[in-house]
Amino acid sequence: MDLRSRAAQIHRRFELIVALLIIAGVALVLASADSASASGEATTTPETTTTTPTEAPPSAEGDPAGTPPPATEPAPIEPVPAEPSATPAEPDPLAARRRSSPRISSARVSPATVFLGSRRHAVFHFDLAGNRARRLLVKVVKVSTGKVKKRFRLGRVEPGQRQRVAWDGMLAGGDGASGQGEHAFRVFAGGERAAVSRDSETQRFGFYGNRFPLLGRHTYGDGFGAGRGHQGQDVFATCGTRIVAARGGRVQTKAYQSAAGYYVVIDARGTGQDYVYMHMERGDRPRAGSWVRTGETVGHESDSGDATGCHLHFELWTAPGWYEGGHARPPTRPLKRWDGWS
């Protein structure tokens, strides 16, 4: 092969490469124009396609239709990526305070009503929520006055460990019993009252000095006086209904008498008053000299002695008590109050 023909061959190859490059270039331009038109932002020239952001809305600021959006205006897009990173990164001072405040969960009190001198105390259960131990103080307050009746220092408490506080209604330092009414347990840490989570029941309970002495359905019969020197209140119920001490104390008398039938006199602890229960069954009465708690069985409803139909004849005697120098006082109103909360 001579030099000329070789040169011509090289030239043809060069022309072929140039032609291929041009075809490739045109194909690229067409492809980009095509994708732009597919996103609805097609403009007549490929130059505008590259300078105008495809995401830019045509008239975000309410421009008249047909006005092309400014090519350098990224405003509508800017906040979108900025927002999600800003919210979790920025700490909310209130949220942080909420997290650090003491909080308790699964709080509850049982029973709903507690009686002075009863075996059943007000028992408060709760968990410390959160993830750090705290020194806790539990207060019992009388709801109507807000006065603190008792304090329990629990020391350092780990979260999630079931706590239990029981209160018998007595004040600190042997100062007798709290007043009657609604009470509540409250938890404090570092002087701050703990918030209570929604899975909690009430922290309140009723505290009373006496309970109603009959455990069953009942109706009121003759009251005090009743035209014949009746010294008590009769309460009718099904024969055998359990009778409990309205107020605990020492059993002063356990006896039988032709009018009273089988009866019991209890020297109510801390009052000087005597509570008298008559017309009972013979059995199940506490012996004289023993101590009974509020709510403990003192007998069962019957018609022993001079009685028509099974009923409890109940008397209240002022200090110093039944045939000890006291006198019978009308028991109907107190009985009905006790009935209301028992």
Ligand SMILES: [Zn+2]
């Ligand atoms: Zn009677």
